[in-house]
Amino acid sequence: MYRKSHQIAFHPQANKDEQLYKSEICHKMSSYTSNVSIKKRDTTIKAPISPITQHGRAEGAASISSEAFGTFVGQVWLDPMLKSGDDITVVNVNFQPGARTNWHRHDKGQLLKVTAGSGWVCDQGQKPKRISVGDVIWCQPGGIHWHGADDGSYMVHEAVSLGGIDWYDPVTEEEYAKKTA
Structure with missing residues (x-):
């Protein structure tokens, strides 16, 4: 008991x-x-309607030096992450101090996310704006601009480019110097 x-x-x-x-x-x-009926839930895993695609650098592949393209001033390394036809390109870009893109435009715009260092972004006809780690920048479709590292800092950014890219003249030392004028 x-x-x-x-x-x-x-x-x-x-x-x-x-x-x-x-x-x-x-x-x-x-x-x-005892009188309650228990219904089991269907836990079957179904295949997704559209497959998940994973992209990354091929084993043993190296970053590409910008010298091969002629679209940068100074030393820049590109690490392509995704190329989806002509619609979307994702590239990790590493600029040495003072390096920058040529003037260029994107048909459907460009998204930049700074992941290391600091630098500048400049729309044509405007004064350059400082950018640094954590900044996310939207470059308007068709807007002519440049971006690159500060004189005293490397800069790394992830660039998501939408649509085609038209490249123009290099950013001159005088244009680059306007960032501090």
């Missing part, structure tokens, strides 16, 4: 005389649940 200390109140409002033993509670509870 159980001692009183093993008795449990079946209901919070039950008084001490109405306490039940654990075995009695189990018996009462089983009578409640």
Whole structure:
């Protein structure tokens, strides 16, 4: 026989005389649940409608030096991450101090996210704006601009380019110097 200390109140409002033993509670509870139907949930994993695509640098592949393109001033390394036809290009770009893009435009715009260092971005006809780690910059579709590292800092940014790119003249030393004028 159980001692009183093993008795449990079946209901919070039950008084001490109405306490039940654990075995009695189990018996009462089983009578409640025996008539309940349990429906199992379908946990089948179905294939996604559109496959997930993973891109990355091919094993052993190296970053590409900007010298091969002629679209940068100074030393820049490009690390292509995604090329989806002519619509979307994602590139990790590492600028050495003072390096920058030529003037250029994107048909559908460009998103830049600075991941290291600091630099500048400049729309044609405007004064350059300082950018640094964590900044996200939207370059308007068709807007002619340049971007690159500060004189005393490397800069790394991820560039998501939408649509085609038209490249123009290099950014001159005089144009680059306007960032501090």
